[in-house]
Amino acid sequence: MLACLALSLICVVYPIYVIRPFRAQGARELAAALVVMRFRSAATLVSCAAAMAALVLYWRAQPRRWRRAFATAGAAFVCVLAALARVNIYELMFHPDDRPSFAGASRTKLDKDEKVIAVKIGSAGRAYPIRNISYHHVINDVLDKVAIVATY
């Protein structure tokens, strides 16, 4: 049970610790954190299942109620961590614009001096106002049948 708890805690806490804003990221620790993030959904799920199995065995072997309660809380926490491992804080914080909409230049009310990121593919021109894209940071788009991602 303790091993499950330790594994799940590492899976959830380590990437948050390494990849947090206003902290310098070293190359090795960042690579390790990204590997943890990649595999943590499966790892914490296995950990949750193992914790529940351990809890069943513990209930059979341990008659004292407070110890059983303690073990139950531990197993529940491991499973909560499994749920948290499926959440990427950045993806929550920086709201993606999943359905970007567009209008013609003449129908768009922007000051003339507002900055835009401009792209042209074939004969199709598109502009991404910086005041908008600096909030979403990532816009998945298709322009003239070419799939592009505008970033800022």
Add this chain to the structure above:
Amino acid sequence: MWGRDVAGLRLTFHLAGINNQNFLMRDEQTGSYWQQISGKAVSGPLRGSQLPFVHSDELTFGTWASEEPQGTVLQDDAKYRFGYQPKNWDVRMQRAPTVIDFREHGLKARDLMLGIQAFGASRAFLYDQVIREKLVKDHVGAEPVLLVVGRDGQSVRAFRNRIPGVQGAPDFYRKPDGVLVDAATGGEWNFQGCAISGKAKGECLEPVEAIKDYWFDWRNFNPATTVYGKR
């Protein structure tokens, strides 16, 4: 800006992390992580892959709309309008702290630069200096380049300074109305880099991507960069 079709997949990206204040994107299809500034996969099944480069420019809306009257513009998402940034976001962000710093060339971490990575080299130009000079004639690696400020005094484009059929790097100068004139053909060139008069009429200079970035970020991901006007 990057293309999203890689290894036979059409990828959809989300902002999913940060690497020394340059963000990481995760693709839904493989779970790989991609560095924003380089378009390179740094972790996951597609590690080492490179997103296809798509040229873009940072312009004022007025300049862009005059060039692309039929163009389309990303609209605000009503749900998030409260969070959209004022129009001088990059200048306001200059007050934000940084976690890394490179005290070189007398530059401050949040100095705004125009960075060019091309022709096997990296070179950075102080944005304010380019705006002041209006036309910068320089080299990136061995290739001559031009950085041109538009008539609006804010938009900047970069070009490879080569005219088809003309040997060497032609000498350009900029008229007060923003039109460029090259000494080799005597032709005039508009802000899109295309000749509008002279022998080269109809020819266009090859655009070069100039990324507006803070010094610390540009230098971190371009450690061999040189800086215009600095030794």
